[in-house]
Amino acid sequence: xxxxxxxxxxxxxxxxxxxxxxxxxxxxxxxxxxxxxxxxxxxxxxxxxxxxxxxxxxxxxxxxxxxxxxxxxxxxxxxxxxxxxxxxxxxxxxxxxxxxxxxxxxxxxxxxxxxxxxxxxxxxxxxxxxxxxxxxxxxxxxxxxxxxxxxxxxxxxxxxxxxxxxxxxxxxxxxxxxxxxxxxxxxxxxxxxxxxxxxxxxxxxxxxxxxxxxxxxxxxxxxxxxxxxxxxxxxxxxxxxxxxxxxxxxxxxxxxxxxxxxxxxxxxxxxxxxxxxxxxxxxxxxxxxxxxxxxxxxxxxxxxxx
Numbered sequence: 001x002x003x004x005x006x007x008x009x010x011x012x013x014x015x016x017x018x019x020x021x022x023x024x025x026x027x028x029x030x031x032x033x034x035x036x037x038x039x040x041x042x043x044x045x046x047x048x049x050x051x052x053x054x055x056x057x058x059x060x061x062x063x064x065x066x067x068x069x070x071x072x073x074x075x076x077x078x079x080x081x082x083x084x085x086x087x088x089x090x091x092x093x094x095x096x097x098x099x100x101x102x103x104x105x106x107x108x109x110x111x112x113x114x115x116x117x118x119x120x121x122x123x124x125x126x127x128x129x130x131x132x133x134x135x136x137x138x139x140x141x142x143x144x145x146x147x148x149x150x151x152x153x154x155x156x157x158x159x160x161x162x163x164x165x166x167x168x169x170x171x172x173x174x175x176x177x178x179x180x181x182x183x184x185x186x187x188x189x190x191x192x193x194x195x196x197x198x199x200x201x202x203x204x205x206x207x208x209x210x211x212x213x214x215x216x217x218x219x220x221x222x223x224x225x226x227x228x229x230x231x232x233x234x235x236x237x238x239x240x241x242x243x244x245x246x247x248x249x250x251x252x253x254x255x256x257x258x259x260x261x262x263x264x265x266x267x268x269x270x271x272x273x274x275x276x277x278x279x280x281x282x283x284x285x286x287x288x289x290x291x292x293x294x295x296x297x298x299x300x301x302x303x304x305x306x
Contacts, residue, residue: 002104013029013030014029014030017032023059024058030064033050034067050087053087059090063095066097067097067098067099068100072107076137081116081120094126096129097124098129099117099132100112100132100134102133102134109155110188113137114132114135115139116137118140118141121140129150129151129153131153133155133156135183144166145170152178156182157305164196168196173206174207175208176209177212178208182215182217187305193225196225200226200231201229202231208235209235210237211237212266214241215241215242215243216243223240224249224252226253226256232256236263237264241266241270241288241303242303245271246300247273260285265280268289269291271292
């Protein structure tokens with residue numbers, strides 16, 4: 001579960017926007033627009049907050065923006081997406097956007113309803129960092145293209161197969177960081193390791209340095225596929241954390257010469273035996289093996305699902 005809101009982004013402190021005090025100290029501050037339950041009950045909404053935000057005299061200098069809790073009764077982000085598209089001329093320097101900085105106490109990740117966000121990406125060609133939490137109804141567009149994007153992060157309790165297809169077939173020539181929380185088939189995940197083959201081959205992701213396929217119920221399958229995947233040769237970090245990775249997948253990684261060239265192999269929250277953990281620690285690279293789990297009567301559970 002996700003228990004904390006974001007406190008920093010790009011080395012800056014996150015602060016909730018208050019129209020009364022306005023935008024200031026942008027060199028050290030990132031603003032977040034969010035509702036609490038009382039505000040939601042009183043009729044406040046994020047599109048209106050975006051309208052207030054872009055009226056500020058300093059809005060044109062904003063480089064980062066976070067959208068937090070926006071609904072407590074099952075609504076989606078469609079109105080927010082339209083408001084962001086409309087606001088684009090007033091936010092010409094926006095480089096980082098996070099839609100869905102929401103804790104489990106505000107709204108469970110599997111309950112968050114997104115929408116087709118492709119128009120948002122098109123409206124902000126200078127965007128370098130795009131992060132979204134919640135996979136219900138999510139789409140990034142059937143022909144996702146963005147030449148500016150360097151970081152793409154999608155956090156879900158179950159990433160729909162359609163979104164996986166959109167991402168792996170996207171044209172993102174400058175992408176350096178791809179992080180997908182794949183989640184559980186109980187909450188919408190339905191892909192196989194083979195569905196990621198176009199990423200694993202690396203031809204369309206030549207600048208990728210970090211690959212995170214996290215929180216996955218098919219972590220062993222992914223590890224086996226990655227053990228012979230060309231993409232690993234160009235990575236600095238391979239992240240298979242938060243999932244159900246066990247000895248089968250870990251042993252496949254141990255057999256891969258490319259794994260030994262990484263700067264970091266992040267496997268924290270795993271189901272790997274102590275014996276195999278000891279072998280991984282001898283790879284000669286940084287390996288994160290914290291938070292070792294035990295099978296629950298033969299069952300393994302990912303870290304974030306509902």
